[in-house]
Amino acid sequence: MKKELSTNEFIKIVLAICDNVEKEKDYLSELDRATGDGDHGVTMSIGWSAVKEKVSTLEDNFTFDKICMQIASSFLSAVGASAGPLYATALMRGGAKLKDLTVINSSQLSEFFDAAANGIQDRGKANLGDKTMLDVWLPTAKKIKDISSSTDNIIEILEQGSLTANEKMLSTKDMLSKKGRSSKLGERSRGHIDPGAASSALIFKTFYEATQNL
Numbered sequence: 544m545k546k547e548l549s550t551n552e553f554i555k556i557v558l559a560i561c562d563n564v565e566k567e568k569d570y571l572s573e574l575d576r577a578t579g580d581g582d583h584g585v586t587m588s589i590g591w592s593a594v595k596e597k598v599s600t601l602e603d604n605f606t607f608d609k610i611c612m613q614i615a616s617s618f619l620s621a622v623g624a625s626a627g628p629l630y631a632t633a634l635m636r637g638g639a640k641l642k643d644l645t646v647i648n649s650s651q652l653s654e655f656f657d658a659a660a661n662g663i664q665d666r667g668k669a670n671l672g673d674k675t676m677l678d679v680w681l682p683t684a685k686k687i688k689d690i691s692s693s694t695d696n697i698i699e700i701l702e703q704g705s706l707t708a709n710e711k712m713l714s715t716k717d718m719l720s721k722k723g724r725s726s727k728l729g730e731r732s733r734g735h736i737d738p739g740a741a742s743s744a745l746i747f748k749t750f751y752e753a754t755q756n757l
Contacts, residue, residue: 545697545754548652550607550645552757554598557614559753560746561595564588567745574738578720583738586624593621606645607655611638626739629663629676636662649700653684653691656704660684674718676739683708683747701751708747712740 564571564587572584597617601610615634619627637659641647647655660680669675671682686707690700715737 545757546695547646547648548697548754550605550610551603552754553607553610554601555757556750556753557598557610558595560749561591561598563745563749564591564742567742571738571742571745574736574741577735579738582624583626583742586622586626587742590618590622590626590630593617604645606643607641607647608638608643611635611641625667629667632662632666633659633680649691649695649697652697653688653700656684656687669721672718673721674715674737674740676737676743678715678718678737679708679711679740679743679747682711683743698751698754701747701754705744705748705751708744712736712744715740 568584568588570584571587572581575581575583594614594617597613598610601613605613611634615631615638618634619631621627622630637655640654640658641651644651660677660683663680664670664677667675667677669677671678683704687700687704690703694700713736716735717733718737719733720737
């Protein structure tokens with residue numbers, strides 16, 4: 544049972560995400576080669592490597608919103624591609640919900656993910672079913688919000704979120720791409736998992752696993 548998450552624990556989770564993205568970058572690029580220009584893994588690696596470097600310089604007294612702002616800024620500076628503005632917006636919107644806090648509960652964590660998912664939608668102008676990272680972010684954030692209304696156990700909430708993220712990632716395989724370079728493939732975009740959905744599911748999975756290990 545875990546009812547609270549501190550900023551120091553959040554930083555450990557972020558570092559775990561950085562490491563797992565690095566481990567999976569070749570797989571993510573392989574997914575992207577099927578429908579895009581094959582650089583999604585490299586792009587994510589560059590972005591999260593910059594985050595890792597930035598996190599090591601943060602002061603202990605930083606609040607959640609300040610940490611998120613610093614991470615967003617470093618990701619955006621490193622990645623000029625579409626993923627940069629999307630993740631930067633997600634982090635800034637999510638962080639704004641946790642203003643001046645150094646410890647959060649399950650309800651506040653669900654607000655973080657909800658604001659982050661809506662930020663991605665606002666910035667990317669995609670909808671559910673367009674075969675993008677949003678197909679993972681929106682339903683997963685909703686699941687986390689729903690579960691948090693019936694339990695205050697953060698680990699249980701994140702486990703359900705991770706399972707939903709994985710399920711929704713797999714569902715992108717049968718979708719027709721309506722955004723980005725892959726949308727030009729038409730019917731040929733079917734049969735492939737969206738790389739942005741895959742990296743998003745990896746983030747939710749790591750968030751859950753890293754929290755378990757705190």
